[in-house]
Structure formats: structure tokens, C-alpha cells
Amino acid sequence: xKQKIQEKFKALFGEEGVLYAxxxxxxxxGEHTDYNGGYVFPGAIDCGIMxxxxxxxxxxxxxxxxxxxxxxxxxxxxxxxxxxxxxxYIFGVCRETIKRGGKVEGFNTVFAxxxxxxxxxxxxxxxxxxxxxxxxxxxxNGIDKFELAKIGQSTEHNYCGVKCGIMDQxxxxxxxxxxLIRLNCKTLEYKYFPxxxxxxxLVLIDSCVKHELASSxxxxxxxxxxxxxxxxxxxxxxxxxxxxxxxxxLDEVREEIPQEDFLRAEYVIGxxxxxxxxxDALERxxxxxxxxxxYQTHFGLxxxxxxxxxxxxxxxxxxxxxxxxxxxxxxxxFGGCTIxxxxxxxxxxxxxxxxxQFTAKFGHAPKIYDVVxxxxxxxx
Ligand code: GLA
Numbered sequence: 517x518k519q520k521i522q523e524k525f526k527a528l529f530g531e532e533g534v535l536y537a538x539x540x541x542x543x544x545x546g547e548h549t550d551y552n553g554g555y556v557f558p559g560a561i562d563c564g565i566m567x568x569x570x571x572x573x574x575x576x577x578x579x580x581x582x583x584x585x586x587x588x589x590x591x592x593x594x595x596x597x598x599x600x601x602x603x604x605y606i607f608g609v610c611r612e613t614i615k616r617g618g619k620v621e622g623f624n625t626v627f628a629x630x631x632x633x634x635x636x637x638x639x640x641x642x643x644x645x646x647x648x649x650x651x652x653x654x655x656x657n658g659i660d661k662f663e664l665a666k667i668g669q670s671t672e673h674n675y676c677g678v679k680c681g682i683m684d685q686x687x688x689x690x691x692x693x694x695x696l697i698r699l700n701c702k703t704l705e706y707k708y709f710p711x712x713x714x715x716x717x718l719v720l721i722d723s724c725v726k727h728e729l730a731s732s733x734x735x736x737x738x739x740x741x742x743x744x745x746x747x748x749x750x751x752x753x754x755x756x757x758x759x760x761x762x763x764x765x766l767d768e769v770r771e772e773i774p775q776e777d778f779l780r781a782e783y784v785i786g787x788x789x790x791x792x793x794x795x796d797a798l799e800r801x802x803x804x805x806x807x808x809x810x811y812q813t814h815f816g817l818x819x820x821x822x823x824x825x826x827x828x829x830x831x832x833x834x835x836x837x838x839x840x841x842x843x844x845x846x847x848x849x850f851g852g853c854t855i856x857x858x859x860x861x862x863x864x865x866x867x868x869x870x871x872x873q874f875t876a877k878f879g880h881a882p883k884i885y886d887v888v889x890x891x892x893x894x895x896x
Contacts, residue, residue: 521567521582524582534570536649537646538646538649540631541558541561542559543559544718549701553702554787558691560692560891565631575621577592578623586602602643623654627643627646629643642688644672665688667685678734681701683701691892702760716860719863721856725825740776740781744773763782766785794806803857807841814832828845832844834869840857841859
């Protein structure tokens with residue numbers, strides 16, 4: 517990838533650029549908890565985005581996407597927002613850096629990625645954090661790492677229409693080889709947990725389906741949670757985020773909020789606790805508990821939060837049947853992958869069965885990705 521990027525950079529701009537990279541992410545547990553001020557437990561993975569960058573002495577950005585084979589040129593003022601969706605991520609990062617008092621001037625860039633698109637592995641966060649990190653380095657802006665993650669998150673909010681939480685960009689910026697990171701999304705305290713489950717493998721099964729309207733359905737889930745939190749806050753003013761609420765407090769407002777909001781909130785309150793339980797279990801090497809929590813999360817995401825789909829429920833059920841230790845839909849949902857914690861001796865049989873039975877039922881094969889926990893944003 518390095519070579520391809522530099523070759524294209526040379527062909528377009530007559531020299532080589534400086535290389536930066538960032539990563540996609542997995543999340544072991546803690547889904548849809550980030551924007552509720554709860555815990556998440558992600559790690560960066562060994563696929564991501566790589567970009568060559570060099571200042572061009574103008575006030576314009578010339579960006580070339582190798583994957584789309586498209587060039588896009590845009591200015592750095594608010595009115596200059598580009599039409600191409602992929603370019604809006606880079607534009608957004610430039611704008612959010614400038615809004616924070618950082619310097620950004622015109623540059624040339626060629627970039628490419630190997631995060632499977634639409635799989636729920638945060639290719640967009642990888643793109644955002646690659647550029648947030650690179651611009652901060654190139655212009656010596658001295659923006660701290662959390663703010664770099666927030667630059668990516670604000671890019672999603674303000675230029676891409678997704679009211680996401682901080683998890684993906686956090687993982688992409690803070691990721692470290694061999695470690696998962698538990699983040700408290702309210703206080704932003706975090707802790708690295710070495711993750712080398714002996715005798716187990718972590719594997720993703722990509723359903724290769726992506727449902728339409730995923731971002732509006734995502735924003736709707738967020739609104740439900742905020743609505744439930746607001747109702748609870750009337751009785752318990754200390755509730756800033758839904759994750760601050762006790763289950764009992766949710767029951768108190770059951771009649772006051774739509775049934776749908778109640779179910780969403782019920783899931784979130786349970787999920788916040790599950791992250792803590794999983795971290796405790798990991799410290800005891802108790803993978804059975806980790807796996808059981810993953811199944812509980814899947815149940816919640818499917819029945820209460822309603823972000824699963826037929827394909828993912830099928831993969832989850834199959835995992836249970838084949839005695840896979842843990843399995844659940846991962847990421848925002850509405851398609852994408854399941855993440856599976858599998859005993860090594862069961863791995864081959866499970867993967868073969870998943871491929872065969874999924875293909876027989878849905879008419880296309882799923883994709884399989886072994887998870888390797890890797891470093892996040894960096895200069896190469
Ligand atoms: C998407 C969002 C994240 C998070 C997850 C669900 O990946 O970008 O902020 O909310 O969904 O856990």
C-alpha cells in the first residue's frame with residue numbers, strides 16, 4: 517500500500533509525501549454506551565488508512581483517493597465543503613482543527629485504506645484520525661490526543677450527519693498493539709488491558725449486508741436515550757447521562773416515556789454494567805464469563821435496541837449452537853459483523869459451518885477477518 521500511495525503521489529505531484537497511518541477498530545463489549553456516558557472496550561486493528569501528505573504552498577487541498585480513483589480539490593473555508601462524501605471527512609478534519617485554533621494550510625495528499633467498508637470497523641474514524649493526527653504533526657498545533665479524537669467525532673456530527681459517540685475515534689487515536697482500552701466516556705478516564713486470550717481466537721464474520729438509513733436509525737436511538745435520561749433526571753437531578761441511572765430509576769418513568777425509549781434505555785443500563793463485568797472477568801482469565809456477556813449484549817442489541825438484522829441473528833444463533841464462547845453483533849449495527857470469541861479447537865469447524873450455512877441461507881458468502889489488535893494513529 518505504501519508503495520502504491522507514493523507512486524501515485526509522485527505521478528500527481530512530482531515528489532513523495534510524508535506517510536501517516538491510522539487504524540480501524542473492534543469493540544469487545546460496550547455498544548451504544550459511548551454517547552450515553554458509559555463504558556466502551558475497543559482496540560485498534562491491523563487494517564486502516566494510510567496517507568501521503570505534503571504542503572503545497574496554496575490555500576487549497578488536493579486529495580486523491582486511491583480506492584475511489586478520484587481527485588478532489590477544495591478550499592479551507594466553511595463555504596468550501598466538497599460534494600464527494602469521502603472528501604468531506606478530510607475537509608471536516610481541516611475545519612474542526614481550524615475551529616480549535618489550529619493552523620491548516622493547503623496540502624496535497626494521496627490516501628488508501630484496507631478497512632472493509634460497511635463492515636462496522638470504522639473506516640471513517642480511521643480516515644479522520646489519520647488526518648487529524650497528521651495535520652497536528654505537520655503544523656505543530658500541539659492539540660492533545662483526546663482533542664484529536666474529538667476532531668474526528670465533530671467531523672461526523674457537523675459534516676457527515678452521524679451523531680456518533682467518541683469510541684471509534686478514541687480507539688483509532690489511542691490504539692496500542694496487543695491491548696484493549698476501557699474508556700469511561702463521561703470522565704474520559706481510560707485503562708489499557710493486555711489482551712492475549714490463551715487458547716482462544718477473536719474472529720469477525722462479516723455478513724456483507726449494510727442496511728439503508730443506518731445513520732438516521734442511529735441518530736434515532738441516540739434521541740430515545742436522551743429522552744429517557746431527561747425523564748429520569750426529573751426525579752434524580754444527578755443523572756447527566758443515561759449511564760448514570762439505576763435500573764430502578766428507569767422503572768419509575770416507565771409510564772411517562774414511549775415503550776420504545778424504555779427498551780432502548782433498558783439495554784444501555786445493562787450494557788454499561790456488562791463492560792465492567794467483562795473487564796473483571798478478563799483479569800481472572802475467565803473467558804466463559806466474557807463470552808456469556810457477549811451473548812447477553814447480542815440479545816439486548818437485537819431485541820431491545822433493535823439494531824441487529826436477520827443475517828446477524830443467524831450468525832449469532834449458529835455460534836451458540838456450535839459452542840462458540842461468545843458472539844454478538846459489533847459496532848453501530850444494521851448490518852456489518854459479528855465478533856466471536858472462539859476456542860482454538862472449535863475455530864475451523866465454526867468458520868466452515870458459518871460459511872456453508874450462511875451462504876446456503878442468504879445466497880452470498882460471509883467474509884472472515886481474524887482480529888489482530890494493533891497500534892492507532894502514527895507517523896510512518
Ligand atoms: C458507531 C459509532 C460509535 C458507537 C457505536 C456503537 O460505531 O460511531 O460512536 O456509538 O456505533 O457502539
